[in-house]
Amino acid sequence: MVTARDAGLVGCTRCGRVHHMGTPACNRCGAPLSSRDDTSLQRVWAWWWAGLIAYIPANLYPMLLTSTLVSNTESTIVGGAVELFLHGDVGVALIVLIASVVIPIAKFMAIAFLAVSINKRHIMGEHAQHQLFSVVEFIGRWSMIDVFVVAILASLVRFSVVATINPGIAAVSFALSVAFTMQAALSFDPRIIWDDEK
Amino acid sequence: MQKPVSMEEFAGVPLDELRACPHCDALHRLPSHVRSRAKAVCGRCGSVLIAPRSGAFTRIIALAATALILMVAALFSPFLDLTAAGMHSNASILDAAMAFSQGIMLPLSLAVGAFIIVIPVLRLLLILYTLVPLVAGRPAAARAPVAFSLAEALKPWSMAEIFVIGVAVALVKVAGLATVTPGPAFWAFGALVFVTVLQDSFMDKEQIWAAIDAGRAK
Ligand SMILES: [Zn+2]
Ligand SMILES: [Zn+2]
Numbered sequence: 022m023v024t025a026r027d028a029g030l031v032g033c034t035r036c037g038r039v040h041h042m043g044t045p046a047c048n049r050c051g052a053p054l055s056s057r058d059d060t061s062l063q064r065v066w067a068w069w070w071a072g073l074i075a076y077i078p079a080n081l082y083p084m085l086l087t088s089t090l091v092s093n094t095e096s097t098i099v100g101g102a103v104e105l106f107l108h109g110d111v112g113v114a115l116i117v118l119i120a121s122v123v124i125p126i127a128k129f130m131a132i133a134f135l136a137v138s139i140n141k142r143h144i145m146g147e148h149a150q151h152q153l154f155s156v157v158e159f160i161g162r163w164s165m166i167d168v169f170v171v172a173i174l175a176s177l178v179r180f181s182v183v184a185t186i187n188p189g190i191a192a193v194s195f196a197l198s199v200a201f202t203m204q205a206a207l208s209f210d211p212r213i214i215w216d217d218e219k
Numbered sequence: 220m221q222k223p224v225s226m227e228e229f230a231g232v233p234l235d236e237l238r239a240c241p242h243c244d245a246l247h248r249l250p251s252h253v254r255s256r257a258k259a260v261c262g263r264c265g266s267v268l269i270a271p272r273s274g275a276f277t278r279i280i281a282l283a284a285t286a287l288i289l290m291v292a293a294l295f296s297p298f299l300d301l302t303a304a305g306m307h308s309n310a311s312i313l314d315a316a317m318a319f320s321q322g323i324m325l326p327l328s329l330a331v332g333a334f335i336i337v338i339p340v341l342r343l344l345l346i347l348y349t350l351v352p353l354v355a356g357r358p359a360a361a362r363a364p365v366a367f368s369l370a371e372a373l374k375p376w377s378m379a380e381i382f383v384i385g386v387a388v389a390l391v392k393v394a395g396l397a398t399v400t401p402g403p404a405f406w407a408f409g410a411l412v413f414v415t416v417l418q419d420s421f422m423d424k425e426q427i428w429a430a431i432d433a434g435r436a437k
Contacts, residue, residue, distance in 0.1 A: 022223045022263060023246045025239035030246070032239020035368060036428040037268065039237045039246070049432050051364045056244075089396075105392065113391040116384070151242065151264050162375055165334065169315075169378075169385030172331050174392060176314035177301050177399070184303075184396050188319050193327045200330075203375060215243040215264065 072201035303397030359434030
C-alpha cells in the first residue's frame with residue numbers, strides 16, 4: 022500500500038487526480054493542492070466552538086410564538102417536542118427531538134472526539150473513525166428540519182383567525198449552529214485519520 | 220474493490236493513470252474499464268472512487284431539466300391551503316422562505332430561500348452548463364471546471380429534501396388547529412426531490428471530470 026504522499030505525489034481531494042509534490046493547483050479541476058491540510062483541525066475547532074455557542078441561545082429562547090384567542094404560548098425546541106408528545110404525536114415528536122437535540126449534541130461530541138482522538142489508536146481504529154466521520158458529515162444537515170418547520174408554520178398560520186404563529190429568535194441561532202457545525206465537519210481532512218496506519 | 224498500488228508497481232505508471240483516494244490518500248491505478256452500475260471502491264478505506272453509469276450524461280440532463288420545470292411549477296402554484304373556522308389562508312413556498320422577513324430575522328429568510336430554492340436551482344443550471352456541450356459533442360464550456368466544482372461544493376447546502384420532511388412535521392403540528400390541504404406545488408416539490416435524488420445517483424465525479432478534461436483538449 023502506497024499513499025500519494027509516500028510516492029512524492031499529491032492527490033486532488035476534489036477530483037482524485039495526482040500531481041507531483043509542490044504543484045500549486047490541480048490541472049484538471051483547478052482545486053488548490055495540499056498533501057495534508059495542516060490548518061484543518063484549527064478550523065474544525067473554530068467552527069465547533071461557534072456552533073456550540075450558537076446552540077445555547079437556540080435552546081433557551083423560544084422557537085415559536087403562538088397566540089390563539091385564549092392564550093399566548095412560547096415554545097422552545099424541547100418544549101415544542103414535549104407538546105407534540107403530549108398531544109399523542111409520538112412519531113413526529115421523536116423526529117423533532119432527534120433532528121434538533123440528539124443529532125446536534127451527538128455531532129458536537131463526535132467532532133470533538135474525532136479531533137481529540139485522531140491518531141490515538143488505542144482509543145479507536147482508522148476504520149471506525151472514518152465511519153464516524155462519514156456519518157457526521159452525512160447527517161448534520163438534517164438538523165435544519167426544525168428551522169423549516171417554523172418557517173412553514175409561521176407563513177401558513179400568519180393570517181388565520183384561530184391563531185397567529187411567529188418565529189422566535191431561537192430559529193436564527195439554531196440555523197447558525199447547524200451551519201457552523203456543517204462547516205466544522207467540512208473543514209476536517211479525513212486523510213489525517215490514516216496517516217499513522219502501518 | 221481496487222487494490223492500492225505497491226511501491227514497485229507504482230514506479231513506471233504515468234501520473235494520468237493514477238488516482239489518490241480523496242478520503243485516505245491511498246494511491247490507485249485507474250481501472251481501464253469499470254462496467255456500468257459497477258463500483259470501484261478504495262481498498263483501504265472503502266470509499267467509492269468510481270461508479271459510472273452508461274448514458275449517464277443524457278439522463279442527468281433530462282432529469283435536471285425536469286427538476287427545473289418542477290421547481291417553476293412549485294414556485295408559481297399554491298403550496299398549502301389552510302382552513303380553520305370557515306376561513307381560508309394559503310402559503311406558497313416563497314411565503315415559507317419569507318417567514319422570517321420581519322426585522323432582524325431577515326438574514327434567516329434569505330438563507331432559507333437559498334437552501335430550498337436558489338441553491339437547488341443554481342446546482343441544476345451549473346450541471347446543465349457543464350454537461351450539455353459535452354453531450355452535444357462540442358468542446359467543454361470555458362468555465363466548466365469552475366461550474367462543476369461549485370455544483371459539488373453546494374451539494375450539502377441544497378436542502379430541498381429536508382424541507383419536504385419539515386413540511387410533513389409542520390402539517391402534523393398544525394393538525395389540531397386547522398385543516399391543511401396540500402396544493403399542486405406540494406406534489407411538484409415532492410417530485411422535484413425524487414428527481415434530484417435520481418439525478419445524483421447518475422453523477423460519477425471521475426466520469427464527469429474525465430469528460431471535461433477530454434472536452435477541453437478539442
Ligand atoms: Zn482536481
Ligand atoms: Zn480511501
